[in-house]
Amino acid sequence: MAQEPSAGTSDAAKRRRWLRRYGLAAAGGAIVVAWILIAIFATWLAPYPYAQVDVTKRLLPPSATYWLGTDLLGRDVFSRLLVGARISLIAGIVVVVIGGAVGTLIGGIAAYVGGKAEEWMMRATDLVMCFPPIILAMAIAAALGIGVTNTIFAMLVVWWPKFARLARSLVLVQRNQEYVEAAHVMGYGPARILLRHIAPNAVGPLVVLLTLDVGTAILTFAGLNFLGLGVIPPTPEWGQMVSEGRELVEQWWVATFPGIAILTVVIGFNFLGDGIRDWLDPKSRRR
């Protein structure tokens, strides 16, 4: 694409162009980085210990002393919200990274190897996919018992298939390209071809899905926690905080603020993912 004529390009115009191109990703990235920093320094930033119960101060509205009010047990909602960022981010990232790695490996190998092995791997993928994710995750989490590790494990079981599907289709497209044939002719082994030649060419869409998916994983994790399948109290978690406040329509702050926290994190990852996609594939920008 030819560049716009640079004559008369002011700083303002440059800035506008930069914003149009990277604004979305930058905004998303800023939100994500902010939340990660909050998660790291949560206990230090929090004005009160997150588990400090004081029944005489229960359900106080937001004020100068308690910025976001207090919950049923008189705990500071703001402090719990900050500390809650930890578990949500960890769960979201762990699920997507491990689930993504497992799925990508299965899908990539299946597509590359082909034949009976591919058939079996993809049928297994279909099988997991014939359950709506959260229902199966709920069943598994309930079966394993309450606890963060079990919830994350349950999510992992349902998480990998979409990555397997995507990786398979990406490798299938690449497998017949000439450069792969050339690598074969050079006498390289399948592992080297898959990792060094095919992977770099197929990695773009995977990165986009990975980023967008952290948001989805955080939502699902919060959902399972809302349903009572997740952290064990008093560990603060956003979904569980909403659940604790779900009957308190008068004391709206108990449930409202943790929900806003979830919303902003997920929006952050969605922006970032969309931005990365635009950046990797300029054709899609206008879609």
Added chain:
Amino acid sequence: MLGVTEPHSRWTPSPLVGEGRGGGATKAPKVQMIRYLTIRLVSMAVMIVLSTLIVFLIATQVPADPILAQLGDLQAADAALVASYRARWGLDLPIWQQYLLFLQGLTRGDFGISISTQRPVLDDIRQYAPATIELATVSFILALIISIPLGVFAAVRRDTWIDHVARFVSLIGVSAPTFWLAFIVLAVFYGGLQIAPGPGRLDVTSLSPPKWSGLFLIDSAIAGQWEIFRDAAAHLVLPSVVLAASILGLLTRTVRASMLEALSQDYVRVARAKGMRETAIVVWHALPNALVPVVTLGGIAYAILLTGAVMTETIFSWPGLGRYTFRSAIALDFPGIMGITVIVAIVYLFVNLIVDLSYALIDPRVVQR
């Protein structure tokens, strides 16, 4: 698009289809369709059986001992009692025999007894399903009514304010936790403004209409009880808006993207060259083609609606399957959860079959591939 916006490519016809031993293109379309249908039905039957196997394995191979969970501490100390329980439920048999017993039960509609309600799981499901079906149907229609015009306008008036509004609505719909959205609308419109009725399907003073379908809107209309009809409709507003929001983003984005695709096709250019009015081109030429990919979202929409139903129904005290699932989950009511999972998976497979078939009917190229 790099194909990443549709991570769940469930609608993609199963690879089995493409494996016919040649000659496919020369056969009559009808024969192809029948072959396609046969393969799909057979593979679905296999999937259903395998999905019950998964559920069975989860139910039996977990650390929690179902017998001890049902008996309680005191009785569990009695070895003879435990043994008789094991024998009664077939838990002393080899695992494959247990599975056959489980399958036998399923074919007879025996999904076990729910621990929390003490009733057969299938009876529970039968009782709670209509409320969910009514809620999900209204939500789905609502989402279509909003997302199709919104997506079309966003595509036709690309990069204008309506496009940005559509993008914002999609973003919120995709990013907001359903359970939180449900709480917010309830707090604002019921608690704050007091213009909407509270949780539940009807006011406490109203009686359910005579049961025919279990859908209150239909039943009350049949019985001519318009007061009840109005009441039921008013109670549907908030939960269905919340549930619709969960699929709104996906639908709007898809409509917009496929509308953009359709508008760039040659037949649109031809229609323009003929001097057709733009509105007519959009409505009669581009839209029908743009809606084809929307059909394929049926399966995903079902999964999202169901997930949303668990959250929405819990907050709105909606006596449907979603709340039943929630209650079973927190009570660790295994038969309940497993029964729901099997039913949901079977319906999911059927939904996907219908989606694939209707897609094949609309777009015959799918079968030929």
